[in-house]
Amino acid sequence: MQKSAPASTKFSSPRIPSNGIPGHPRQDSGNGDAFSVDEKAKCRGTKRKRSGVEKKHDDGIPEQLDFFIGDARPSASSEKRAMDKRKENVTRRLDVQGAQSTNPVIPDLGEEERRRILKKHKLKITILGDASVLQDSHHDKPTRTLSATVEKKARSQISPRPLTSFTQLRSKYGISRRLAENLDAQGYTKPTEVQIGSLPLLLGTDEDRGLRSRRDQRSKAKSRADIDLLTIAPTGSGKTLGFMIHVLHELLESRQAQRKPKPDERPENRVQALIIAPTHELADQIVNEGRKLASCTGIKIAGLRKGMKLHPDLIGFKDGDSLKGADDDTSGGTTKDFLVKADIVVSTPLLLLHAISAKQSGAAPLPDVRFLILDEADVLLDPLFREQTLGIWTACNNASLRTSLWSATIGSSIESLAQTFIFERRRKLGLMSSSVSRNYIVRLVVGLKDSAIPNVAHRLVYAASEQGKLLALRQLLHPSGAPAADTLSLQPPFLVFTQTISRAIALHSELLYDIPLEAGGSSRVAVLHSDLSDTARSKIMAGFRKGEIWILITTDLLSRGVDFRGMNGVVNYDIPNTGASYVHRVGRTGRQGREGGVAVTLYTKEDVPYVKNVANVVAASERAKEKSVVAGNDGWGLQKWLSDALPNVSKKMKKEMKTRGVESRRATAEALWGKGARKTRISTKSGYDRRLENKKKGTVEGKRKRLAQEEKEEEGSGLGDEEWAGIED
Numbered sequence: 001m002q003k004s005a006p007a008s009t010k011f012s013s014p015r016i017p018s019n020g021i022p023g024h025p026r027q028d029s030g031n032g033d034a035f036s037v038d039e040k041a042k043c044r045g046t047k048r049k050r051s052g053v054e055k056k057h058d059d060g061i062p063e064q065l066d067f068f069i070g071d072a073r074p075s076a077s078s079e080k081r082a083m084d085k086r087k088e089n090v091t092r093r094l095d096v097q098g099a100q101s102t103n104p105v106i107p108d109l110g111e112e113e114r115r116r117i118l119k120k121h122k123l124k125i126t127i128l129g130d131a132s133v134l135q136d137s138h139h140d141k142p143t144r145t146l147s148a149t150v151e152k153k154a155r156s157q158i159s160p161r162p163l164t165s166f167t168q169l170r171s172k173y174g175i176s177r178r179l180a181e182n183l184d185a186q187g188y189t190k191p192t193e194v195q196i197g198s199l200p201l202l203l204g205t206d207e208d209r210g211l212r213s214r215r216d217q218r219s220k221a222k223s224r225a226d227i228d229l230l231t232i233a234p235t236g237s238g239k240t241l242g243f244m245i246h247v248l249h250e251l252l253e254s255r256q257a258q259r260k261p262k263p264d265e266r267p268e269n270r271v272q273a274l275i276i277a278p279t280h281e282l283a284d285q286i287v288n289e290g291r292k293l294a295s296c297t298g299i300k301i302a303g304l305r306k307g308m309k310l311h312p313d314l315i316g317f318k319d320g321d322s323l324k325g326a327d328d329d330t331s332g333g334t335t336k337d338f339l340v341k342a343d344i345v346v347s348t349p350l351l352l353l354h355a356i357s358a359k360q361s362g363a364a365p366l367p368d369v370r371f372l373i374l375d376e377a378d379v380l381l382d383p384l385f386r387e388q389t390l391g392i393w394t395a396c397n398n399a400s401l402r403t404s405l406w407s408a409t410i411g412s413s414i415e416s417l418a419q420t421f422i423f424e425r426r427r428k429l430g431l432m433s434s435s436v437s438r439n440y441i442v443r444l445v446v447g448l449k450d451s452a453i454p455n456v457a458h459r460l461v462y463a464a465s466e467q468g469k470l471l472a473l474r475q476l477l478h479p480s481g482a483p484a485a486d487t488l489s490l491q492p493p494f495l496v497f498t499q500t501i502s503r504a505i506a507l508h509s510e511l512l513y514d515i516p517l518e519a520g521g522s523s524r525v526a527v528l529h530s531d532l533s534d535t536a537r538s539k540i541m542a543g544f545r546k547g548e549i550w551i552l553i554t555t556d557l558l559s560r561g562v563d564f565r566g567m568n569g570v571v572n573y574d575i576p577n578t579g580a581s582y583v584h585r586v587g588r589t590g591r592q593g594r595e596g597g598v599a600v601t602l603y604t605k606e607d608v609p610y611v612k613n614v615a616n617v618v619a620a621s622e623r624a625k626e627k628s629v630v631a632g633n634d635g636w637g638l639q640k641w642l643s644d645a646l647p648n649v650s651k652k653m654k655k656e657m658k659t660r661g662v663e664s665r666r667a668t669a670e671a672l673w674g675k676g677a678r679k680t681r682i683s684t685k686s687g688y689d690r691r692l693e694n695k696k697k698g699t700v701e702g703k704r705k706r707l708a709q710e711e712k713e714e715e716g717s718g719l720g721d722e723e724w725a726g727i728e729d
């Protein structure tokens with residue numbers, strides 16, 4: 001029997017494979033407000049103190065617990081020296097680039113070369129719809145769906161000029177010096193695949209995008225057709241930076257083109273871009289990433305919170321209409337606290353709809369919004385959020401609205417829905433005539449569409465029953481038995497996903513005492529779900545990012561978008577409802593191409609009919625890393641025999657599973673505590689022990705009630721303490 005390492009040593013080990021690049025200047029990828037502290041001093045050009053995050057780190061977290069920062073963290077002085085040096089280099093480089101931008105020396109890549117580079121990076125770019133072709137085919141008749149032949153006719157592949165280096169952003173696409181500096185200060189050196197493909201499409205001319213026909217090429221004018229972009233790129237591949245650079249550049253450019261404000265006049269912040277994300281956690285993260293890039297540019301980014309409204313000046317009300325609830329806000333004298341003015345607003349769909357809901361006409365129009373970004377677009381267009389998302393999209397009635405949709409998984413039905421909506425919207429706004437600028441819907445696919453990242457090790461573990469799953473999870477935490485290659489263990493920090501909130505809570509109470517006291521005990525395990533208050537959610541997120549929490553039990557709330565650095569693994573305690581959900585859950589580890597992440601999926605007898613969903617994704621991912629399923633694997637992933645033995649999931653079952661999950665695990669009172677629920681209860685205790693425990697609890701409770709009753713009776717008899725006035729002489 002292998003003796004597991006003493007808990008204290010095991011848990012305090014700071015050497016985690018996915019710790020990332022040591023000394024990477026980006027210290028926080030999430031909520032830490034690294035850039036808000038000393039912001040003003042920095043923008044004025046005065047010396048910047050160490051950021052709040054660093055301070056907090058120095059104050060609070062012992063270094064060995066800091067999972068999220070590289071091993072070789074530099075000392076304060078060496079860090080400052082490095083930062084100064086980097087700034088110097090940036091300035092020098094930007095000066096050179098500035099000179100180049102007037103006289104660009106970027107070699108013009110021929111079609112063949114472009115194709116070769118795009119292929120090397122596994123980028124495939126397709127025009128899904130050319131509005132002119134679609135219009136010809138429809139003769140402007142109202143339509144709900146585009147026919148397959150029309151769609152096919154409008155489709156063709158293009159080869160935009162790949163963005164091979166970030167320096168091209170300034171020299172070729174003319175991004176502002178400040179934006180380039182901010183980008184560099186984040187320590188980004190090379191664009192990722194999704195940035196290589198998307199930024200030229202978003203920032204470039206038609207020539208850069210490979211959109212110019214031979215006829216166009218004869219004319220010297222630099223045309224720029226409108227593009228709506230669908231991007232499907234793996235989890236953790238840097239999509240946020242892709243859309244942020246684009247939006248910030250466009251807003252800065254249009255601000256520059258407008259008249260300069262007088263010295264005592266502050267530039268007005270009008271909402272020109274909306275970024276929609278499905279959860280507060282992701283929205284907060286986007287705000288934080290955006291603020292770092294927008295630092296000192298004057299562009300204001302706001303994250304909507306409950307009770308906030310967009311400033312009425314930003315909304316195109318119909319006559320006599322006004323914001324719903326705005327009067328109540330003013331009457332309280334707190335208008336300023338509630339009304340938001342910003343250039344970019346990041347929000348969940350429902351919060352934004354509330355923030356723009358007018359008294360008479362539902363969602364009020366947002367005439368200034370020119371950029372709409374749907375992050376995790378497939379879930380935003382899924383029935384759960386569809387109405388809200390389309391409501392916002394409709395409210396954006398600016399004729400030159402550009403929409404971009406981003407996710408690691410966008411299925412063909414969602415793609416079709418988006419395409420139809422874009423087409424319909426243009427038709428309703430009268431933008432289909434040939435005199436209006438050309439519009440394309442372009443799709444960028446990075447790597448294998450809708451698949452899990454190949455740098456994560458996938459483990460499917462059969463645990464037979466609920467009890468088996470709990471034992472398996474404990475075994476992962478404290479491996480026992482002879483040391484062998486097949487001993488599966490998982491070092492914190494890691495995420496554990498359950499199907500429902502109540503199961504997450506139940507699992508949390510089971511695992512609370514699994515971390516030894518000397519390693520921090522129960523404070524190392526936390527649960528996060530949507531029933532908690534926003535403040536509690538933010539606190540838990542911050543604790544996990546700082547390394548104070550090691551094991552975070554959650555629902556699909558955290559399956560999308562959130563970026564934790566140095567995450568060692570993900571446990572699917574309950575199997576995910578869909579293949580896409582698996583892709584996103586496991587994508588919380590192995591980000592930015594880091595090796596060492598493990599994704600463990602536990603399944604029981606009841607799950608067998610649905611496991612094929614997951615198995616198919618795992619098989620595709622393993623094929624992608626050239627580990628043939630046929631030739632066997634490392635002994636853990638997906639064995640060929642298992643893949644073959646698993647029953648196929650029918651369409652009907654897939655649909656049921658997607659909307660309801662495994663039925664017996666649903667969080668009804670019956671399912672949790674009723675007779676039929678025994679099989680799905682999260683507990684290591686036997687029924688006998690549980691009965692004894694309940695009996696004991698019942699006795700204590702009965703005694704407490706009896707005492708309370710007796711006290712009450714005493715009070716009623718007039719002999720309570722307050723009533724007793726002593727015996728008169």
Ligand SMILES: Nc1ncnc2c1ncn2[C@@H]1O[C@H](COP(=O)(O)OP(=O)(O)OP(=O)(O)O)[C@@H](O)[C@H]1O
Pocket residue numbers: 026029187188189190191192195233234235236237238239240241407408560561562563587591592
């Ligand atoms: N060019 C780059 N070089 C290095 N790191 C990068 C680069 N671009 C982005 N990153 C980092 O990669 C991480 C993942 O980025 P991001 O959260 O945007 O991924 P994503 O593609 O949106 O993932 P998901 O699909 O899970 O939402 C972040 O920590 C980000 O700072």
